[in-house]
Amino acid sequence: MIKVLFFGPIAAASGARELSIAHSPGMTLGHLKNMLAAAHPEAMRLAVMLAVNGEHARDLAMPLSDNSEVAFMAKFSGG
Amino acid sequence: MQASVRIQTEDFSQDEEIAALKGSSKRMGGIGTFLGCARDFSEGREVEQISFDAYGSMALSEMQKLRSDAIAKFDLLDARIVHRIGTVRGGDNIVLIAAGAEHRVAALEACRWMIDELKQRVPIWKKETTPLGDDWVTPHP
Numbered sequence: 001m002i003k004v005l006f007f008g009p010i011a012a013a014s015g016a017r018e019l020s021i022a023h024s025p026g027m028t029l030g031h032l033k034n035m036l037a038a039a040h041p042e043a044m045r046l047a048v049m050l051a052v053n054g055e056h057a058r059d060l061a062m063p064l065s066d067n068s069e070v071a072f073m074a075k076f077s078g079g
Numbered sequence: 080m081q082a083s084v085r086i087q088t089e090d091f092s093q094d095e096e097i098a099a100l101k102g103s104s105k106r107m108g109g110i111g112t113f114l115g116c117a118r119d120f121s122e123g124r125e126v127e128q129i130s131f132d133a134y135g136s137m138a139l140s141e142m143q144k145l146r147s148d149a150i151a152k153f154d155l156l157d158a159r160i161v162h163r164i165g166t167v168r169g170g171d172n173i174v175l176i177a178a179g180a181e182h183r184v185a186a187l188e189a190c191r192w193m194i195d196e197l198k199q200r201v202p203i204w205k206k207e208t209t210p211l212g213d214d215w216v217t218p219h220p
Binding site for chain 1: 131
């Protein structure tokens with residue numbers, strides 16, 4: 001399974017902070033993003049930054065291994 | 080002594096953080112600090128409170144990298160970063176950045192660089208509660 005994390009404005013728009021998505025062979029970050037965009041279009045429109053296992057990720061072709069933790073994040077507003 | 084980089088709900092003491100920074104080296108000739116505070120007015124309306132959400136583990140890791148990067152980039156003797164999460168009100172402390180160097184220029188430039196980088200790199204989000212409702216904040220330049 002892939003653990004998907006939402007925070008702040010994306011959690012508010014989707015009504016969820018955490019989702020479990022079935023992993024499939026060859027799955028990429030882009031595949032996961034498209035799946036989530038179909039299910040949560042309003043929330044995912046805010047997702048301008050991504051992280052895989054706690055590290056910034058920009059390459060949508062990045063393969064995802066099973067049990068990865070993927071965060072879809074709105075623009076940060078700390079400080 | 081508390082860790083140099085922290086995310087916490089409770090308030091922090093600037094005096095304690097600066098004392099800890101100074102205690103790390105007697106070669107320190109300059110300390111630059113940035114204290115971010117909660118405003119009670121924003122975008123033309125009253126702000127009753129500000130709530131912070133964070134991707135805690137990543138935010139802490141990014142803040143630790145940020146401190147290490149600043150120490151290397153500006154040849155600092157030490158640096159500290161403390162960011163609050165949870166809920167704060169107008170006038171409350173939000174974030175403290177302190178940079179200690181042999182001379183003032185490095186300390187001040189590092190401090191400015193760290194707060195600018197923090198806003199770009201650290202996954203924390205703020206929500207303002209106003210009489211008109213709640214708004215997730217759009218970042219300022």
